[in-house]
Amino acid sequence: AQSVAQPEDQVNVAEGNPLTVKCTYSVSGNPYLFWYVQYPNRGLQFLLKYITGDNLVKGSYGFEAEFNKSQTSFHLKKPSALVSDSALYFCAVRSYGSGNTGKLIFGQGTTLQVKP
Amino acid sequence: DVKVTQSSRYLVKRTGEKVFLECVQDMDHENMFWYRQDPGLGLRLIYFSYDVKMKEKGDIPEGYSVSREKKERFSLILESASTNQTSMYLCASSLGRWTGAKYEQFFGPGTRLTVL
Numbered sequence: 405a406q407s408v409a410q411p412e413d414q415v416n417v418a419e420g421n422p423l424t425v426k427c428t429y430s431v432s433g434n435p436y437l438f439w440y441v442q443y444p445n446r447g448l449q450f451l452l453k454y455i456t457g458d459n460l461v462k463g464s465y466g467f468e469a470e471f472n473k474s475q476t477s478f479h480l481k482k483p484s485a486l487v488s489d490s491a492l493y494f495c496a497v498r499s500y501g502s503g504n505t506g507k508l509i510f511g512q513g514t515t516l517q518v519k520p
Numbered sequence: 521d522v523k524v525t526q527s528s529r530y531l532v533k534r535t536g537e538k539v540f541l542e543c544v545q546d547m548d549h550e551n552m553f554w555y556r557q558d559p560g561l562g563l564r565l566i567y568f569s570y571d572v573k574m575k576e577k578g579d580i581p582e583g584y585s586v587s588r589e590k591k592e593r594f595s596l597i598l599e600s601a602s603t604n605q606t607s608m609y610l611c612a613s614s615l616g617r618w619t620g621a622k623y624e625q626f627f628g629p630g631t632r633l634t635v636l
Contacts, residue, residue, distance in 0.1 A: 413560075436622060438624060440627075445629075445630075446629060446630070447524070447610055447612075447627035447628050447629045447630050448563075448610065448612075448625075448627040449627070450624040450625070450626070453622075453624055455622050494562060494563065507553070507565065507568060507578075508565075508625065510555075510562040510563040510564075511562055512560055512561060512562040513562050
């Protein structure tokens with residue numbers, strides 16, 4: 405079965421420190437991986453994606469993510485956290501068996517709390 | 521700027537009522553999706569559509585139906601609302617009927633539905 409796991413419900417980090425939000429996946433072929441962010445009372449916003457190529461992907465707001473095929477992981481990172489990064493983060497993977505319609509499987513979400 | 525709009529931000533309905541949630545996108549996207557978001561469960565796909573008048577069940581279609589009469593509009597219908605359908609409902613769209621897997625989804629702001 406295809407799945408995405410975000411092992412931490414919440415991540416706490418001090419402003420200015422590096423942050424990591426973890427994501428692991430299980431799919432039956434080459435994965436397409438996505439990160440989204442949700443600010444309070446808002447819809448999801450796309451941050452970045454890995455389709456193919458360089459394992460280090462750069463995205464919006466200074467975020468980046470590293471694709472690791474052997475560990476089936478796609479962790480979200482930022483070198484220096486801001487208080488404004490506090491939000492709910494979702495990892496997602498393309499679901500096989502749906503043709504190419506872009507149907508995604510989402511993780512359960514990780515709340516990032518950045519303290520001043 | 522790309523835009524997905526949803527007809528209501530907040531909605532309160534009574535048990536047994538028929539409820540319509542409307543979603544409109546202005547990006548000429550082929551794919552449209554309806555999710556519900558519940559704490560600790562992430563996003564779960566209710567239905568999606570890859571073309572006008574086409575629809576496919578997602579992971580939790582029971583108690584819901586959808587309609588897509590025009591490319592830009594995708595409606596979610598709760599035939600007889602129940603309290604366990606109290607949730608945040610998110611609509612999304614993406615490019616590409618046959619190549620959509622590579623493309624990110626764009627989300628609306630969400631509708632918080634309460635069924636009393």
